[in-house]
Amino acid sequence: MLDIQLLRNNIDAVTAGLTARGTAFDPTKFLALEQRRKTLQTGTQELQARRNALSKQIGLLKGRGEDASAVMAEVGGIGDELKANEHELAALLQEIESVVSVLPNLPDASVPAGRDESDNLEVARWGEPPAFDFAPRDHVDVGTGLGGLDFETAVRLSGSRFAVMRGAVARLHRALAQFMLDVHTREHGYTEVYVPYLVNPASMFGTGQLPKFESDLFAAPHGDGGRLYLIPTSEVPMTNFVRGETVKPDALPMKFVGHTPCFRSEAGSYGRDVRGMIRQHQFDKVELVRIEHPDRSWAALEELCGHAEAILQKLGLAYRKVALCTGDLGFSAAKTYDLEVWLPAQNTYREISSCSNCTDFQARRMQARFKNAQGKNELLHTLNGSGLAVGRTLVAVLENYQQADGSLVVPEVLVPWMGGVEILEPAR
RNA sequence: GGAGGCGUGGCAGAGUGGUUGAAUGCACCGGUCUUGAAAACCGGCAGGGGUUUGCGCCCCUCGUGAGUUCGAAUCUCACCGCCUCCGCCA
Numbered sequence: 001m002l003d004i005q006l007l008r009n010n011i012d013a014v015t016a017g018l019t020a021r022g023t024a025f026d027p028t029k030f031l032a033l034e035q036r037r038k039t040l041q042t043g044t045q046e047l048q049a050r051r052n053a054l055s056k057q058i059g060l061l062k063g064r065g066e067d068a069s070a071v072m073a074e075v076g077g078i079g080d081e082l083k084a085n086e087h088e089l090a091a092l093l094q095e096i097e098s099v100v101s102v103l104p105n106l107p108d109a110s111v112p113a114g115r116d117e118s119d120n121l122e123v124a125r126w127g128e129p130p131a132f133d134f135a136p137r138d139h140v141d142v143g144t145g146l147g148g149l150d151f152e153t154a155v156r157l158s159g160s161r162f163a164v165m166r167g168a169v170a171r172l173h174r175a176l177a178q179f180m181l182d183v184h185t186r187e188h189g190y191t192e193v194y195v196p197y198l199v200n201p202a203s204m205f206g207t208g209q210l211p212k213f214e215s216d217l218f219a220a221p222h223g224d225g226g227r228l229y230l231i232p233t234s235e236v237p238m239t240n241f242v243r244g245e246t247v248k249p250d251a252l253p254m255k256f257v258g259h260t261p262c263f264r265s266e267a268g269s270y271g272r273d274v275r276g277m278i279r280q281h282q283f284d285k286v287e288l289v290r291i292e293h294p295d296r297s298w299a300a301l302e303e304l305c306g307h308a309e310a311i312l313q314k315l316g317l318a319y320r321k322v323a324l325c326t327g328d329l330g331f332s333a334a335k336t337y338d339l340e341v342w343l344p345a346q347n348t349y350r351e352i353s354s355c356s357n358c359t360d361f362q363a364r365r366m367q368a369r370f371k372n373a374q375g376k377n378e379l380l381h382t383l384n385g386s387g388l389a390v391g392r393t394l395v396a397v398l399e400n401y402q403q404a405d406g407s408l409v410v411p412e413v414l415v416p417w418m419g420g421v422e423i424l425e426p427a428r
Numbered sequence: 429g430g431a432g433g434c435g436u437g438g439c440a441g442a443g444u445g446g447u448u449g450a451a452u453g454c455a456c457c458g459g460u461c462u463u464g465a466a467a468a469c470c471g472g473c474a475g476g477g478g479u480u481u482g483c484g485c486c487c488c489u490c491g492u493g494a495g496u497u498c499g500a501a502u503c504u505c506a507c508c509g510c511c512u513c514c515g516c517c518a
Contacts, residue, residue, distance in 0.1 A: 041478060045487045052487090055499040059446035068498085075498045226508090246438085246475090367476090375457075377475080 017106035114325025127318030138345035147427030175417035190257035195237035206366035230263035243366035254291035284390035297381035355385030
């Protein structure tokens with residue numbers, strides 16, 4: 001959520017930022033609402049003040065056993081007008097809230113300007129795409145060749161955009177997640193957490209999925225007319241750890257790593273990446289979340305991104321680091337780096353991690369604060385990044401480590417998690 | 429799922445219609461004392477919002493939402509959550 005004060009006092013800067021992101025925003029309309037709010041709110045509060053003062057007077061008079069009927073008549077006249085004002089004000093505030101709650105975060109000044117992903121800025125490249133002396137197959141062919149990927153069964157169970165994994169490939173998938181968790185906890189200082197996969201609407205609002213992106217979520221009816229949502233990323237539960245909390249400064253930074261399935265309805269994605277595991281309704285992800293002091297969040301973003309990169313480097317997968325342009329930023333992010341891994345069969349780099357500094361945008365929605373040096377409550381900064389998307393990492397390993405004979409070399413760092421297995425042989 | 433109980437400030441815990449945003453204790457912050465610390469003593473200490481150049485003034489909040497009333501932490505209704513017991517269950 002954007003700071004309402006910023007909208008009131010600096011609407012031009014807000015409009016410029018939103019425009020850079022490609023978000024339509026009508027400042028005139030907002031200011032009109034705001035003008036009405038100001039008048040109505042001060043008026044309502046004046047009435048409330050008068051009622052309070054007169055009621056207090058009645059209490060005094062009655063306490064002394066004196067006649068209060070004159071004052072009671074006076075205050076009685078306020079009632080209807082006050083009630084009407086209060087209702088009108090509540091409706092107006094809600095209208096303003098509904099406008100503001102769908103506005104995305106403002107891009108940081110360092111974010112490159114641009115319309116869409118073609119304007120993203122490559123900032124680094126690591127590793128060499130492997131050379132093949134045969135035509136590399138895509139991960140679907142490699143995985144099914146190993147007897148480990150089965151989309152037909154998944155369709156029978158659930159439909160399209162789901163996968164069944166079997167045998168060594170299923171184990172490889174698990175090994176990847178275990179490996180990532182161990183690196184982040186042992187080498188990068190993150191605390192491993194286990195979290196609910198179903199969360200309440202307030203949590204989804206806190207991290208920005210609601211109210212604007214409800215159609216991307218899976219929901220399950222729960223309780224009397226209520227619902228729980230399946231998490232589209234463990235960023236949601238992990239970041240909401242601090243919702244409604246005022247943390248002590250010495251508790252910062254908080255660094256969490258969690259491995260969860262992620263569920264995305266991905267309405268509107270149809271036709272993109274229909275083949276294979278690139279875009280699924282359910283996929284595993286190891287997620288990094290950091291709760292930071294505002295002064296530290298930009299340094300933390302670089303650090304976080306480095307932690308995700310470390311996984312790719314240890315796996316020996318070539319990748320590039322891209323700074324998303326203003327038009328390609330996610331809703332809550334002030335700045336995002338995507339890591340894109342080399343996929344030989346597509347002959348291109350594909351997103352495998354997204355690392356964002358959300359500044360105080362989510363913290364304001366969540367009312368997540370800390371006591372600053374002056375003893376005042378101040379909003380925290382939140383960051384998140386994939387470290388990494390497990391399904392897509394499996395895709396990358398299958399494609400990059402495939403051999404001409406259909407076998408797969410297990411990346412060296414994964415061998416301990418594969419029980420010593422170094423090569424996966426093709427199924428007969 | 430059934431029965432009962434309970435939701436008050438960071439925590440504990442008073443408070444059943446009137447100057448109570450709320451006693452007291454603990455925790456925390458500042459000070460006195462002390463070589464230093466502890467103890468003792470003194471003082472401060474909820475959040476959100478409006479308005480104002482500022483001092484300040486004002487509004488809202490005792491789980492949430494409606495209602496009764498001139499006035500609600502206190503009364504009524506609904507909902508949510510937690511606890512205990514029973515049932516079921518990994």
